[in-house]
Every structure is written in structure tokens, then in C-alpha cells.
Amino acid sequence: MALLTKAETPPPPPRRRRLVYRLRVLRHDPTAALGLILVALLAYLVVAPLVAVVSDAFRLQYGDQVHAGQQPGEWTGYYLWRVFRSQISGLLFWEPLLNTLVVAVGTVVFAVVVGGGMAWLVTRTNVPGRKWLAGALVVPYMLPSWTFSLAWLSLFKNERAGGQVGFLQAMGIRTPDSLAYGAVPIIITLGLHYYPFVLLLVGNALRRIDAQLEDSARILGAPQRTVIRRIVAPLMLPALSSAVLLVIGRVLGTFGTPYVLGLPADFRVLSTGLYQSIRDRSTGVASVLATVIVIIGILIVFTDSRLMREHRRFVTVGGKGAMDRLGDLRRWRWPAFALGLLVFVLSVLVPVLTLLLSTVTRTPLDLSTFTLDFWLAERLPGAVGFPHGVFRGSELWTAAWNSLRIVGLASLICALCGLLIGYVVVRGSAPRIAGFLRQVSFLPYLIPGIAFAAASLSLFAVARGPVPALYGTTFLLILVMAVTHLPYSSRSGIAAMMQLGREPEEAAQIAGASWWQRMRRIIFPIQKGALVTGIVLPFISGLKELSIVIMLTTTGTELLTTLSIGLVDYGYTQLANAVVLVIALVSFTMTYLTQRLTKSSLASGLGG
Amino acid sequence: MPNITLSGVAKSYGGGDYAVKNLDLTVPDGAFMCLLGPSGCGKTTTLRMIAGLEQPSAGTIAVGDRILDSVERGLYVPPEKRDMGLVFQNYALWPHLSVRENVEFGLRMRKVPAPERRARAAAALKMVHVDAAMERYPSQLSGGQQQRVALARMLAINPTVLLLDEPLSNLDARLRLEMRAELKRIHDESGATIVFVTHDQLEALTMATDIAVMNEGELQQLAAPMELYARPANRFVAEFVGSPPMAIVDVGAAPTGLAGSLLRFVESRAAGCAPAGIGIRPEALRLDPPPDAAWSEEALVEAVLPAGSSWTVRLRILDAELYALSYTPVEAEPGDTLTCWTDQMHLFGEGGDRISSWDRTKVGA
Numbered sequence A: 001m002a003l004l005t006k007a008e009t010p011p012p013p014p015r016r017r018r019l020v021y022r023l024r025v026l027r028h029d030p031t032a033a034l035g036l037i038l039v040a041l042l043a044y045l046v047v048a049p050l051v052a053v054v055s056d057a058f059r060l061q062y063g064d065q066v067h068a069g070q071q072p073g074e075w076t077g078y079y080l081w082r083v084f085r086s087q088i089s090g091l092l093f094w095e096p097l098l099n100t101l102v103v104a105v106g107t108v109v110f111a112v113v114v115g116g117g118m119a120w121l122v123t124r125t126n127v128p129g130r131k132w133l134a135g136a137l138v139v140p141y142m143l144p145s146w147t148f149s150l151a152w153l154s155l156f157k158n159e160r161a162g163g164q165v166g167f168l169q170a171m172g173i174r175t176p177d178s179l180a181y182g183a184v185p186i187i188i189t190l191g192l193h194y195y196p197f198v199l200l201l202v203g204n205a206l207r208r209i210d211a212q213l214e215d216s217a218r219i220l221g222a223p224q225r226t227v228i229r230r231i232v233a234p235l236m237l238p239a240l241s242s243a244v245l246l247v248i249g250r251v252l253g254t255f256g257t258p259y260v261l262g263l264p265a266d267f268r269v270l271s272t273g274l275y276q277s278i279r280d281r282s283t284g285v286a287s288v289l290a291t292v293i294v295i296i297g298i299l300i301v302f303t304d305s306r307l308m309r310e311h312r313r314f315v316t317v318g319g320k321g322a323m324d325r326l327g328d329l330r331r332w333r334w335p336a337f338a339l340g341l342l343v344f345v346l347s348v349l350v351p352v353l354t355l356l357l358s359t360v361t362r363t364p365l366d367l368s369t370f371t372l373d374f375w376l377a378e379r380l381p382g383a384v385g386f387p388h389g390v391f392r393g394s395e396l397w398t399a400a401w402n403s404l405r406i407v408g409l410a411s412l413i414c415a416l417c418g419l420l421i422g423y424v425v426v427r428g429s430a431p432r433i434a435g436f437l438r439q440v441s442f443l444p445y446l447i448p449g450i451a452f453a454a455a456s457l458s459l460f461a462v463a464r465g466p467v468p469a470l471y472g473t474t475f476l477l478i479l480v481m482a483v484t485h486l487p488y489s490s491r492s493g494i495a496a497m498m499q500l501g502r503e504p505e506e507a508a509q510i511a512g513a514s515w516w517q518r519m520r521r522i523i524f525p526i527q528k529g530a531l532v533t534g535i536v537l538p539f540i541s542g543l544k545e546l547s548i549v550i551m552l553t554t555t556g557t558e559l560l561t562t563l564s565i566g567l568v569d570y571g572y573t574q575l576a577n578a579v580v581l582v583i584a585l586v587s588f589t590m591t592y593l594t595q596r597l598t599k600s601s602l603a604s605g606l607g608g
Numbered sequence B: 001m002p003n004i005t006l007s008g009v010a011k012s013y014g015g016g017d018y019a020v021k022n023l024d025l026t027v028p029d030g031a032f033m034c035l036l037g038p039s040g041c042g043k044t045t046t047l048r049m050i051a052g053l054e055q056p057s058a059g060t061i062a063v064g065d066r067i068l069d070s071v072e073r074g075l076y077v078p079p080e081k082r083d084m085g086l087v088f089q090n091y092a093l094w095p096h097l098s099v100r101e102n103v104e105f106g107l108r109m110r111k112v113p114a115p116e117r118r119a120r121a122a123a124a125l126k127m128v129h130v131d132a133a134m135e136r137y138p139s140q141l142s143g144g145q146q147q148r149v150a151l152a153r154m155l156a157i158n159p160t161v162l163l164l165d166e167p168l169s170n171l172d173a174r175l176r177l178e179m180r181a182e183l184k185r186i187h188d189e190s191g192a193t194i195v196f197v198t199h200d201q202l203e204a205l206t207m208a209t210d211i212a213v214m215n216e217g218e219l220q221q222l223a224a225p226m227e228l229y230a231r232p233a234n235r236f237v238a239e240f241v242g243s244p245p246m247a248i249v250d251v252g253a254a255p256t257g258l259a260g261s262l263l264r265f266v267e268s269r270a271a272g273c274a275p276a277g278i279g280i281r282p283e284a285l286r287l288d289p290p291p292d293a294a295w296s297e298e299a300l301v302e303a304v305l306p307a308g309s310s311w312t313v314r315l316r317i318l319d320a321e322l323y324a325l326s327y328t329p330v331e332a333e334p335g336d337t338l339t340c341w342t343d344q345m346h347l348f349g350e351g352g353d354r355i356s357s358w359d360r361t362k363v364g365a
Helices: A015-028 A030-057 A078-084 A089-124 A130-136 A147-156 A183-208 A211-219 A224-253 A256-265 A270-279 A283-312 A330-359 A395-427 A431-440 A449-460 A474-500 A503-510 A515-526 A528-543 A560-570 A573-598 B043-051 B099-109 B114-127 B143-155 B173-190 B201-207 B225-230 B235-240 B257-269
Strands: B004-012 B018-027 B032-036 B058-063 B066-070 B084-087 B161-165 B193-198 B210-215 B218-223 B247-250 B277-280 B295-306 B311-317 B320-326 B337-342 B344-348 B354-359
Touching (some): A030 A449, A089 A283, A130 A330, A147 A330, A183 A224, A183 A256, A256 A560, A270 A283, A395 A431, A395 A573, A431 A474, A449 A474, A503 A515, A503 B084, B004 B043, B032 B043, B032 B201, B114 B173, B173 B193, B173 B201, B210 B225, B247 B320, B257 B277, B257 B295, B257 B344
Parallel strands (some): B032 B193, B032 B210, B161 B193
Antiparallel strands (some): B004 B018, B004 B058, B058 B066, B210 B218, B295 B337
8 A cells, every 4th residue: 555645746848748748639620729719709780880970970081071071981989970950959869868768668657557457457467368468469579560550551641641541530530740750659569569478478477476475474464555655566676677677678679669660750769860861971970879879888787787686686586486376357358458458459459450451452441442452463563663563563572581581591590600609608627708708799789680781781882802882782681680589599509508518528528529519419400509599599599680781781672571661662562561461471481480389488588 | 459558648738738748657457447637737638649649759659569649650550450458537427418429429330240249238238237227328328327327338348458538536435435346347247448637635545456646747656556655756745645645744854842852762773874855744643652672753733624534733843833633532632742753764865865764663665
């Protein structure tokens, strides 16, 4: 038996030797190389556009030499001055900012009152048809957000903007501008789209409250009202504040609704202002606006995560002891059901039926003028830009094919990247690379879509180095769409890989499988399910996407969403409505099928 | 078949903390070597370094003449080329492949033709007695069966070295007992060199031919199981191996109480011997009538804990509390006074290393 002397920490081998050894190891392990490639990719596609847009905000653009008295490319505060302090700054920035705030606050109040109330109704009461209501009330979220604004126009549009007037006007009831356009309709239509968001988040939180927490309070002598005030409400706060901030963030970046309902009355918000600046080719101003939106977006998400951290200290909401006891509404049961039904009717049936009827009647909603011309006619008299029914001609089919192909490819790339990011993060041979990937892939989440599109335009609109100008190419659309959906797929990719752990791959490695064989035979087959969800969720949300693509599409790369907005611009209300109905149908069907087939809940893909 | 040698192997995760410090270890060909130690002692890291899943910061790992890792010479063989088997603690079976496909995987990677592949997979599964579940999927198997499939998956490739990472820790007590015997049998049948990691000393003592005890990244002792038990190299090994653990009484400058009593006895036997600690294993602390030559002292019974085949007694002897383990019934109540004695002591020096044992039957060591 040998007695061992205590081992001392050995002197590390010389640096150069260690390097040789490390390189030898790296040659056999492509994870590191893959990590570096992903880092480069994300740096180029996520970080670089943001840098470009911020730098555009501070550099003089061509064409502004005379006004600013500087040479193009020089550093300048001219655009800051123009946006914040000049005579037109009110028009460019302050008024849109104020309008944005009004819309955001209004939408949040609307969504919280309706969504919160409905959440309570379907999770904590014995309202008849709870299950059905819970499902039905989420449907508005599956429709493109500006579906509601088109329906609104079909009902309330007056002669101000030209084109076909709305139902009420046609009946001889004058609709004032304030009801047809501007803050009120925008708030209502956005509220109708976003209340399911609150419903899902708050409903989930309500459902997960441990019944024992309430029971304990009640046993200690607290009356029902006190239990709600002191136990339930504080536990709801995190979910509620999250929902509120996320809705604000969404409203900030939303384009379709304020464009359709705001512009005819010169009601500008930041997103439409940004769009117009870009259309007017005032790149500098657009860059400043985009930067402001980015900063507000980041602030919102930081506030959210800060609040979440504060709350997490006392959140003891566990999976156990779910609420199974429901408050008895007694004689209010049926009135409560009627209320829920009313919300469903107003947020789903009315808009969808309005759109549908508007496409099959010549005079809005007057069934005596029934016609299928807007869908099927070879020739539509009077319509110049789009002289036939939507199913005739090539426009709809081209746009549908474009949507399918562009969104499909983007989703595929997105899901693959997400899974690979998850793989690199979990393999974790280089913590710094993993950290970078984790954070940067999440960055687009902080940035309202329209601002990110503007940023991408800054970087890719002109040729830079070996990269040619990509404006107007399908490629750019795919890239931007993939990047904006990356946060969700990288998160689910990381989660899926974490759950799998590294052992299955290591076991394959020990068994003699090369890296490529491990990927092909072990990792991807096991992650098949995660990959499919990772493709489908971005696909559905990408199909409805307008804010991101509106600035990037050109005549050759028209998508369904931009086609519809284009028809709105022409004043062909019925045709635009028909296209939106097509989108809504596809997106609703796919969401429904996915939920059925993968049993994934919409809440997990909420971001999309 | 060759030995596995680790020389000067260290592993640091940066920041000056070493998971493994300067480890020299030789696993003889055909051995059933156990790396034993508390959690965080570096035993799993050592195993993963042998497998190639982690890379040492310094040192050399070789099997026979084939160098697998040498930081100093810049040599590295990736895990997939090492021809080793590794059974993971949680088995890591591939959920999308059937049992047969799991077991055939390694052979497929080695481009073994299909008929031979089938035969070898069937043989490996037969060896671990799960050949009946061939076409099932891992999720349809019990924990014990999954464990066996994980083993078969590695046995199928006839590895010269088989590594096991806490292979039995996820099994229930009955299965564990069964698998211990199975592993021993598989070791005999396959002739492979097996290295396995555990924190369970009973597992180590019952199965291994050699045990390497590790603590805080350092090798404490390398010995055969009974050798390890009879002659622990230092206080750590003495206290870690054995249940209940060996009681070690610290001998200060002017020892009183139990320490004083034991020291006087030791000095009367071996003049000039100055231990810093004196250890007594529970089963060496006897309660039957003492022989003349042994150390003995009055003891107060504090508790009697019968366990079927043995009795553990907590005793207060002078100023100290000790456990005695008896294999004959102890007819005593708390509060009784007994005479306890011992003829086996372990003497530890200043640094904690064992300097000698005193044994009535075998004097010195």
C-alpha cells in the first residue's frame, strides 16, 4: 500500500502548448465554429442594422446639404434639431408622440377592462359555456390586427377619403370624422385585437394560483372581498403588468390600423410617421424616429423585466392545487354569459360578417345588391388598378405564393437558427459565445417591428462593401422576417435543447458517431416536434405581418398583407376586405389545426 | 489489453479553481476500478476526461501506448475515436430509436454489416437479459431495463474500456443489489477494463477490484477494497469508508478524558509513538467481557438501535460519544454502564496520514 503525498496544483503548461492542444480539440468539435458563425450572423443581421439606423440619424444624408450647410456623411445634429426643435417638429414628432400615447393608453385600458373581466369570468366563475367562451374569446388574436379597422371602415366610413362609403353613410346617417377616423376607432379596433392577450396572460395566472393560499386566508378569518384584495390581486400584478407593457409595446410598433383609420384624418402616430418619412425619402428624420421607437421599446421591456424580478420574490404560484372551486354567480350566470357572448359577437362575428357582406354587396351591406363580382368578376367597371374580382387575374395568387414562399422560408430559417442557437448554448463549451447568442437573438423582441424594418432598410438599402443593395429583393424580406421572429424560436430552441440535455449526443459520440451523424441521426430526429412548432408559429404570425414588411415590399414582392393595404390605398374597400378575409381564414385555420395537432397552447406563442 | 494511465492530469474551469489537481492514476488491464468520493470531488470529471468529453488543462491520458490527450504534446483523440463505452447516470437512451436500434447504433457507426450487427446487438441484449424487449422504445421500459439497455448499447461494440458514471444511483434498492452482481458477472464475461464512479462506498467495496478514493480533486488512496478498509491511508479515507464511520479522537498537547486514556495505552505498547489522532471503527469497539491485554474503559449506554442482524449502540465514554456496532444482541438499557474495549486502533500523524495500526492479533502495519 502506497502512501500518497498531497498533490499540489501543477504549474500550467506553457501557453503555446495549451493553444496547440485547444486547436486540436476544436478541429474535432464543430460546435465552436458553429457558434462563431451564428455570432457573426446575428451581429450582421441584428446588431449592424441598429448601428446603421442610429448612425444614419447622426450623419447628413444626400440632398440635405443646403438645409444643414454640411457635406453628406458628416456628423450632424441637424436631424435631431429637425425632429425635436424645429418649426415642423410638432408635426413630425410631438403630435405623433402624443397621439401614440393616447392610443396606447386607451388601448391598454380597453384591453385590460375587457380582457381582465373575461379572464375572471372564464377562470373563476361558473358562467355557462366557460370552456367554449375561453376558446372563442381568443379568436380575435388569430386575425390580422387591421381586420377590425377595415370592418370599421365598412361600417363608418364617410365621404372624406373618397371611394366607397360605409354602411351608415349609405343609409343616410352622417358619420362624423371623429367616429370614422382617428383616436376613437383606433383605440376600439386595437383594443378588440389585443384584449385576448390580456385574457390569456391574466387567465393563466389566475388558473395557476394555489387554492391553498386563498384557503389559508379564509381559515384565518378573511372575508371573500379581503381575500381578493390582499391575496389574489397582488398575485395577479406580475401577469397584469406584463400584459400591459407588452400591449403598449405592440401598439407602438403597429402600423396597419393607424394607417387605415388615422391617415385620412391626418391622425399620425409614430409608426405611420416613420413610414411616411421613409416614403418621402427623408432618411435622416426616419432614422431619428426609428431610434426613438427602438429606445421606447427597449425601455418598456426593461421595465417589464425589472417589475417581474421585483415580483418574483413573492410569487409562489405553483402548479399544484389549481383552482377547481368556482365562484357562484347565481342569478347573474346568464347575464354574464350574455356579456361574454356580446364580446365575442363584437370582436369576431361583427367584423368578419361585415367584411364578408361588404364583399358580396354593391351598396355596403344592402343584400338586395348582392353580387359575387368582387370575388369572381372578369371585369370590374370603374376599378382601374385592379379591374377584376380578387380570385381572377394573377395578383392574389402571386401575392399568396409570395407570402407562402417568403414567410415559409423565413420560418424555416428561423426555426433552424433557433434550434442551432439552442444547441450551441446548451453545449456551452464557450460561455461567452452562448451568452451573446442568447441575448442578441432576443434583441429583436425589444424592438417594434416597424422600427426594425427601418433599421434593416438603413443597412441593406444601399450596397455596402461586397453586399449589393438588397432593397426590393425577396432575400431581404426573408432575412428581416426571420430575424424579427428569432426571439421566439431561439427561446423555444434553447428550452428544447435544455430539456434534452447533452447526454444523448455524448452517448452517440462515445458510440463513435461523427458530428454530422450525431446531428442527423440523434439531435434533429429527437427535436422534430420542436422544429415543427418552431416553423409553424412564426409562419402563422408572419402571414399576418404588416408592420415589418410594409416598407420592404415592392411591386415584385407583394405579399397578401401589402396587397390588401395597397387596395385600401386605391379605395377599393371590397377588394381589400376580400384579401383580408383570405388571410384571416388561412391564419385562423392554421392556428386552430396547430393547436389541435401539437396540443401547444396559443399562449406559448403569444409573442408571435 | 493495455492499462489506462493518467499522469499529471489537472482540470480547471478557470478562476484558479481545480476540479482535478495533478492526478496520477493507473488502471490495470482488466481491472474493475472504482473512483469513490463525495460529490464534487472530481471523480465524474476524471471519468469524462478519460472518455474525452472534457479536456484536461494539463497532463496526459493514455491507453497503453496510445496517447488520447496530451496537453504538453498537443495530442488529442476525439471521443468518437476512443473506442470506449460510457454508461450515463441517467442512461441517455435515444427516445426516438427502439431498443434494438439503440444497441445497433455503435455498430452502424462502425459500418458493421447488417446481419452481424443484428447478431451482436442480440448477443449484447441477451447478456443483460433484456432480449425480450428488443422492439420496444425506451419510454416503454422500466428503470432497471433502461439501465441494462444502456449497458448493452456499450457492450455491443466490445469496448476495451467501459466507463460507468454512477450507474446504479437511479435504481431502487432491490434492483441495485441485483445489478451489482450483474455488473460483476459482466466484467468477468467481457474481460473489459471497467472504470466506474460512485459516491456509495458499499457499491465500491462490493464490486471493485481496485478503489481510488478522491477528495477535492486529489487522489487520497488507491488500494484493493479490503486493504482500503483495513489500512486507510489518511483520516479522510478512514472516515469516508465504513458505516457508521470510524471515530477518530483528537490527541492534543495535554490529552485528558478518552484521548488521554487511549494515548496512555498506546504509549505503553509502543514507546515514542506520538499520534495526533486515534481512530476506532465501531465494530472494533467491543462490549463483551474484555481480554487482559486490551484497552478498556467504562461506558454509559445512551441509546440502543437494533437493526435486525446488528445492534448499534451510542456510548458515552469519559468525555466523548462513540458508536459501537455489535453482531450479537445487546441486552442493555439507556443509563446502564458497560465495559467496552478494543484491540484495533488506527493511529494518525500530524498531517492526517495514518502512521500505524495497533492490532492485538497482527501487531504493526
